[in-house]
Amino acid sequence: MKLKSCITRKPSIWEGNPERSSEEQLPYLVAQACQHPAGSPQRQKNLTKIIRLAANKLWKENTPYYQDALQQTWLYFCHNICEGNTGKPYDPNRGSVLTWLNFYLKQRLRDCYINNQKETLTRVSTPLGQLDSGEINQNVDPIENIPANPDVPPLLEEIRSWAKTDSEGELRRIHIANHPEVTCQVLILRRLPPEASWKNLAAEFNLPVSTLSSFYQRQCLPYLRKFAESQGHL
Template structure:
């Protein structure tokens, strides 16, 4: 076991000595996230950020108590190994869902292309079940987005749709998140338009906030 693994295991032990939701537990879990992030599996796929978000939600729910899955067992491996195992499974799920979605939409797209119509491929995140519980760190993100002290999130919007702002999409995509399919129907815009705006305008600002708070 290297020094980082031992440090992470110690922080987890200290965190779990405190009750769920307590500042002491949150402080130690935040340290775990900051350190473990450097060792997590990385890949350049459209759904990596969603899979990573699911991994951190799973981490917060099961690192000390078995809430939504198997509780972390330090005798079976390091914290990083546990997280990477879950992350890779979620990435695999996304990949499989993407392949299935493409298989379902391909015939329709070919038909539409022949008739001169333009359809958008449904984002695979649509078929994911939303998690009903929100860990403390996501409460911080929600508070930050709702407050929007600089007004930046409210100012940035999809061109031609001033009411569909970065603030709105960030809040709607926080667990329990609304699917892209649902948002598409609600706002009357293609999934590709919404998800592209989210990737370009929302993800960078979420990452910047996470860095400023020491989450990543």
């Protein structure tokens, strides 16, 4: 009579509740994926599993550009998890898959933030729309279309502090002819969000919009751009 074996197979850590062992499954799935050629159904199947397991464990951020950064991260993952097609390939000796993905995601979020700040500066420093001919379009003011944000971006706060301080006195010195009260310092500060419209400024100083905007572009904007460049924002 044969004895029934009393040896039972130990359950694999990859079996059971996938949520409970998802982080443990990731290195196994990466190894499995990379055993198959790029583009093969077997690799794609394992990459899909990795994405599903890792998606809820990545860094979250409530920003308008988060989804763009996340999409870039997944593309980077697919191209470089096994082979370094667009960057250095994933090295399990340097950290977990989640650490690798989160590092790249945060880098892309930082890039998006910097680009967003630069766009904000461009809008702030371009008072009126400009036609293809180079003429100023008096009817278009991009600044007026920017909603006021209660959380002042660091870049705008830097500009405000720089303009108020005016350490060399240049912004206070430059003014519209016969109107010493209309200086570059005044216009730069008044045009920062939440900004005064050119129409309201024209009424306040009893000057045409064209005079104010032309003075701002010719005399004030170069100082603003110079400051932004010195801070590494342009």
